[in-house]
Amino acid sequence: xxxxxxxxxxxxxxxxxxxxxxxxxxxxxxxxxxxxxxxxxxxxxxxxxxxxxxxxxxxxxxxxxxxxxxxxxxxxxxxxxxxxxxxxxx
Amino acid sequence: xxxxxxxxxxxxxxxxxxxxxxxxxxxxxxxxxxxxxxxxxxxxxxxxxxxxxxxxxxxxxxxxxxxxxxxxxxxxxxxxxxxxxxxxxxxxxxxxxxxxxxxxxxxxxxxxxxxxxxxxxxxxxxxxxxxxxxxxxxxxxxxxxxxxxxxxxxxxxxxxx
Numbered sequence: 001x002x003x004x005x006x007x008x009x010x011x012x013x014x015x016x017x018x019x020x021x022x023x024x025x026x027x028x029x030x031x032x033x034x035x036x037x038x039x040x041x042x043x044x045x046x047x048x049x050x051x052x053x054x055x056x057x058x059x060x061x062x063x064x065x066x067x068x069x070x071x072x073x074x075x076x077x078x079x080x081x082x083x084x085x086x087x088x089x090x
Numbered sequence: 091x092x093x094x095x096x097x098x099x100x101x102x103x104x105x106x107x108x109x110x111x112x113x114x115x116x117x118x119x120x121x122x123x124x125x126x127x128x129x130x131x132x133x134x135x136x137x138x139x140x141x142x143x144x145x146x147x148x149x150x151x152x153x154x155x156x157x158x159x160x161x162x163x164x165x166x167x168x169x170x171x172x173x174x175x176x177x178x179x180x181x182x183x184x185x186x187x188x189x190x191x192x193x194x195x196x197x198x199x200x201x202x203x204x205x206x207x208x209x210x211x212x213x214x215x216x217x218x219x220x221x222x223x224x225x226x227x228x229x230x231x232x233x234x235x236x237x238x239x240x241x242x243x244x245x246x247x248x249x250x251x
Contacts, residue, residue, distance in 0.1 A: 038178060041175050
């Protein structure tokens with residue numbers, strides 16, 4: 001990860017970690033324990049202050065049972081409800 | 091998967107007061123670590139030998155502050171890779187780089203002063219004797235200074251029942 005002097009990542013990677021965690025009723029500590037990191041790091045990821053390594057992205061992908069591109073994206077995610085409605089799921 | 095069992099210095103977090111976790115409190119302690127012994131030394135210098143003992147308890151202040159700083163930073167400045175996650179390793183490595191730069195500047199300043207003011211009653215040995223322990227503690231001070239406030243406790247609670 002490249003970082004500027006103020007430690008914010010130069011490439012913004014959006015993620016759905018907060019939503020996915022909320023859907024499963026997990027605390028940050030639960031998710032952190034599941035993928036073997038500190039719960040503070042989950043907070044940094046959710047706020048976009050830290051971009052995960054490929055290894056961590058794969059661990060999160062495996063844990064949630066979703067492809068990486070469903071969790072991380074270079075463009076902002078649409079609300080999950082809107083995506084599902086457009087696909088006719090709801 | 092869980093993190094390995096934590097070493098003894100991680101347990102210092104248990105004796106660290108909650109207010110010490112705030113960045114402003116950590117920065118204050120870093121400043122006071124150096125300021126309190128200096129002021130106590132100056133104060134003791136103005137008193138006779140018996141009254142100067144009044145300042146003796148102030149010698150404990152830097153020790154207590156350092157223990158709290160280690161606890162407040164989660165002992166991450168001195169932890170090996172196996173006790174840290176990838177973000178913490180990156181933070182620790184950046185901390186060591188910053189501490190090295192600060193130490194380099196302090197050494198340059200110390201020897202610069204000795205070069206331009208050769209009559210000062212300080213030798214290069216004295217400068218090294220001060221800088222060596224400071225060098226050992228510098229990564230913890232640097233991390234304590236730069237690490238932002240921790241997340242609130244409620245953020246670790248489940249988001250629904």
